[in-house]
Amino acid sequence: MVRVENMISKAFLLGIIEMVDKDGLEETTDWLQKIGLKLAEIEGPGFEGAREDDINYIPLCPFSNILLDFIQMCGERPSQFTELVNLSNRKMEEAEDGWKYPALTTVTGILYHSYTTKRAELAGVELLNVGSKCPRTHNNVYNEKALERAGMNKEEVDKYLERSYYVCKMQYPDKE
Numbered sequence: 001m002v003r004v005e006n007m008i009s010k011a012f013l014l015g016i017i018e019m020v021d022k023d024g025l026e027e028t029t030d031w032l033q034k035i036g037l038k039l040a041e042i043e044g045p046g047f048e049g050a051r052e053d054d055i056n057y058i059p060l061c062p063f064s065n066i067l068l069d070f071i072q073m074c075g076e077r078p079s080q081f082t083e084l085v086n087l088s089n090r091k092m093e094e095a096e097d098g099w100k101y102p103a104l105t106t107v108t109g110i111l112y113h114s115y116t117t118k119r120a121e122l123a124g125v126e127l128l129n130v131g132s133k134c135p136r137t138h139n140n141v142y143n144e145k146a147l148e149r150a151g152m153n154k155e156e157v158d159k160y161l162e163r164s165y166y167v168c169k170m171q172y173p174d175k176e
């Protein structure tokens with residue numbers, strides 16, 4: 001059952017499924033990224049979560065409850081969500097500038113990544129998403145190219161992922 005207070009978020013998730021079926025994976029990815037960018041421009045410069053030195057991490061997965069409820073409502077994780085995550089992770093691995101992509105575990109990470117990286121950019125900082133943890137399975141995913149660019153390794157990222165869901169290395173273009 002869809003409770004009224006959860007209607008918009010569940011409608012949005014259903015909209016993602018419908019968009020994939022109607023327009024395909026690439027168009028849906030672009031749409032989610034554009035939404036994240038527009039929200040970031042409205043919100044303005046800044047950062048989400050917590051910071052330690054040049055590490056920005058998110059202690060709570062911002063969409064986990066809604067996603068988990070939605071998956072339970074559907075009976076399984078929609079294949080369209082998996083396809084979007086797999087497409088993004090494949091692009092991350094294949095692109096020369098793969099450090100610009102998120103290490104995804106959930107479909108909402110596409111929107112979230114464009115939102116957080118744009119807000120950081122507006123604040124004069126580049127965020128490299130070096131790793132994330134799935135709120136459902138607790139499996140970690142890493143962006144190897146971002147790790148290399150950040151001068152980090154998986155063990156360092158794992159220390160943050162023990163208490164968070166998204167880990168980014170902050171880079172200051174003026175200092176490079």
